[in-house]
Each structure stands twice: as C-alpha cells, then as structure tokens.
Amino acid sequence: MHRLVCVHCAAEYPADQVIYTCSRCGHLLAVEYPLDEVSIDRSLWHRRPLSVWRYRELLPVSGQPVTLQEGGTPLYRLERIGADLGLPHLYAKHEGMNPSGSFKDRGMTVGVSMALELGMTSVACASTGNTSASLAQYAARAGIPAVVLLPAGKVALGKVAQALMHGARVISIRGNFDRALEMVHELCLSKGLYLLNSVNPFRLEGQKTIGFEAVDQLEGVPDRFVLPVGNAGNISAVHKGLNELLALGFIDRLPMMTGVQAEGSAPVARAIAEGLPEVVPELRPETVATAIRIGAPVNAEKALTAIRQTGGTATTVTDAEILAMQRDLARKEGIGVEPASAASVAGIRRLSEEGAIDRDERIVCVVTGHLLKDPETVIGQCEPPIEIDAAISSLLSALSS
Numbered sequence: 001m002h003r004l005v006c007v008h009c010a011a012e013y014p015a016d017q018v019i020y021t022c023s024r025c026g027h028l029l030a031v032e033y034p035l036d037e038v039s040i041d042r043s044l045w046h047r048r049p050l051s052v053w054r055y056r057e058l059l060p061v062s063g064q065p066v067t068l069q070e071g072g073t074p075l076y077r078l079e080r081i082g083a084d085l086g087l088p089h090l091y092a093k094h095e096g097m098n099p100s101g102s103f104k105d106r107g108m109t110v111g112v113s114m115a116l117e118l119g120m121t122s123v124a125c126a127s128t129g130n131t132s133a134s135l136a137q138y139a140a141r142a143g144i145p146a147v148v149l150l151p152a153g154k155v156a157l158g159k160v161a162q163a164l165m166h167g168a169r170v171i172s173i174r175g176n177f178d179r180a181l182e183m184v185h186e187l188c189l190s191k192g193l194y195l196l197n198s199v200n201p202f203r204l205e206g207q208k209t210i211g212f213e214a215v216d217q218l219e220g221v222p223d224r225f226v227l228p229v230g231n232a233g234n235i236s237a238v239h240k241g242l243n244e245l246l247a248l249g250f251i252d253r254l255p256m257m258t259g260v261q262a263e264g265s266a267p268v269a270r271a272i273a274e275g276l277p278e279v280v281p282e283l284r285p286e287t288v289a290t291a292i293r294i295g296a297p298v299n300a301e302k303a304l305t306a307i308r309q310t311g312g313t314a315t316t317v318t319d320a321e322i323l324a325m326q327r328d329l330a331r332k333e334g335i336g337v338e339p340a341s342a343a344s345v346a347g348i349r350r351l352s353e354e355g356a357i358d359r360d361e362r363i364v365c366v367v368t369g370h371l372l373k374d375p376e377t378v379i380g381q382c383e384p385p386i387e388i389d390a391a392i393s394s395l396l397s398a399l400s401s
C-alpha cells in the first residue's frame, strides 16, 4: 500500500488522509509505493493501450477511475526544426491531444478519482486556465461540483470557455495566480472542498505517466526531457516517475531534466543559474505564455532537486522566441500548440545556440497544450484572411498578389 511522505522531513501519512502539505514542517508531500513489493509484468503494460491507466500499478487509485481516455498522446519527431538546429533526435510529445487539450487531464483523472475514493463531494482549484478547464471536465464526468479561481483578465479565451461550458463555478480574482492559489487553498481547508492544484500529490502521480509513455514510445530512455515550467509540478512529476522506473530496473539512467521559463517569469531558472538553495518569488510575473505566468512556483523544491540530481539545467526564453517557435511548430511541423508549450522547444533552440546541447542527444520536449486554447494570441500573429467578391477572377487575382 502506498503512503504520503514529506519530501523535506520524511514524516509519513496514511494515503487516505486528506492532507496537502506536511503538518510537521509545511513542505510538500509525495506518494511512495513499496517498490520492492509491487510486481509488475512489463509485457502486461505493453498489452494495454498507451494511456495513463496502462501504468495503474504505479498509481494510487484502487477502484474504477473517472476517465475520459487521457494520455496516449503522440510523440512526433521534429525533422525540420531538428535539422535547423542540427539536432537529429529531437521529439515533441503533444500533450495538447488530451481530452481537454492539455496534460492537466493526466493529473485530473487521478486526482478526481482520488477525491471520490476519499469521500470528497466537491473539488476546487486556482488556475492560469488549463487546470480549470480540465477540472471542470473531470468534475462533470464524476458528477460533482467544481469551483475554479482565475486571475482576472489573464486567462486565454478557450480555457475560460471550457471551464464555463463544463459547468464549473468560475470566479475571477482581481489579483494574480499566486494570490488565487493562496485563496483557494484557504477555502478548501476551511470549507472541505478537495484541492486539485499541483500541490496535491495524487495529481502529480497522473502526470508522471508522460515520462512512462515517452520511454515506451522510444523503447528506451531519452537523454534529455524538456518541459515548460510554471508551478513546476510537471517537471517534478516526470522526474519522480522516471526515478520509479529506475528503482524497478526498467531503465538504467535518468534523462537530464531541463526546465524552460519565460524571461518575465523565471524564478526557477534564476535559482538554477545562481545556484540558490531555493527560489526567490517573482512578484510581478509577466509573459504572453499565460500558462506559465507564475511567480511563486509551489513545486519549486521538487523541481530544483529534479534538475540538479539529473545534471539537467533551466533556461529562459523571451516572449518573441516563444511566439516564433509556436509559428515554426505550426508551419514547419504541422503541430499546433499554445504559447507556453512552444517554450520547451524554444528553450532547446536557445540552449543549442549556446552550445549546451550535444548533437547526438535524444531529446523529448513536452508541448503541453493545444493551439486552440489561446486563439487570440494566434490571430494576433497572423495576417487576416483576404476577403474577395465571389468570382473566380477575384480569386485568381487574390492568389497571384
């Protein structure tokens, strides 16, 4: 049976306790399995469809999960962008192909399933957008109410549309994401809603399956795993999962965990560059990539460990670099992602230009959310359609100009 263990003081808590941080020292919790006792037949995994639930022996849910068939996302080789960068083994794992259009679904299928197992009757989160869209969808699937808090005016249109349409109570806070998270945390503790931000250790269990899938798709471990970093839950989750595969002897080394942040919102990258023991929060984070517009990453402690233990790194990219890579992915590779997602590949471009990447490396960039999440930023970068009279001559002259 799994337990919850504090990542700082190693205090242990039973898995059926509703608890988000260590009551002894206040640090984060992680789910731990007795890996020497679980028996996993890898050929059984390979007979199941590629999905979050292929890996159910390493997930905390015991009964039937609340599922919309999440995971099983494509891993594309980036042939043209790879050739431009001189990196022949560059891949993108397209998490925009999940049910709500982002990797958050991997966390929510596990998190909402656990909410029901723990007897909780309502769920809540703060969100830069995608968490709220995903929670609204999985709460609807589970038949329970959801409350979501958003930073007013800073959430991409598609994400708000999803949260509203799937029936969540959507509240806009006149403040940033970091404040919204403090508020929802307090609300959950005082009113008994179940908190499904990435401080929730069960949610990260679902997200670690990105790493499992990539290893299965490549039939081996990549040399480098690259993720955009906001609250730093995803990079921590992938690292945790790969550590479990290592402990089970399914892989023989860990990839270099590499985080990418936007220049205006880069507390983790700064802590890595300056060798700080912990991150210094950014009070006014700003970037076009609203999904990673987070100044005080909740999972920073886990992320710094992930990066440092694997010889990885963190870097920053400008908004212009993010948008340029969003266009390159769309036009050179046929892969449509939202701005935050393009940050991972933009980070590789930056690192390879700095000479920090070996050309033989096999690199998996996680592209985290779908292009349609943020249509306004897309339209803002494109020429509007040419409107013409409904005549062939007008069509021909429009095409020849």
Ligand SMILES: *Cc1c(COP(=O)(O)O)cnc(C)c1O
Pocket: 102, 103, 104, 130, 131, 198, 228, 229, 230, 231, 232, 233, 234, 235, 291, 292, 338, 340, 341, 368, 369
């Ligand atoms: C949530 C999200 C991120 C950031 O993930 P963290 O776990 O918060 O670091 C990046 N991109 C997209 C599209 C997201 O929705």
Ligand SMILES: [Zn+2]
Pocket: 006, 007, 008, 009, 010, 011, 022, 023, 024, 025, 026, 027
């Ligand atoms: Zn502790």
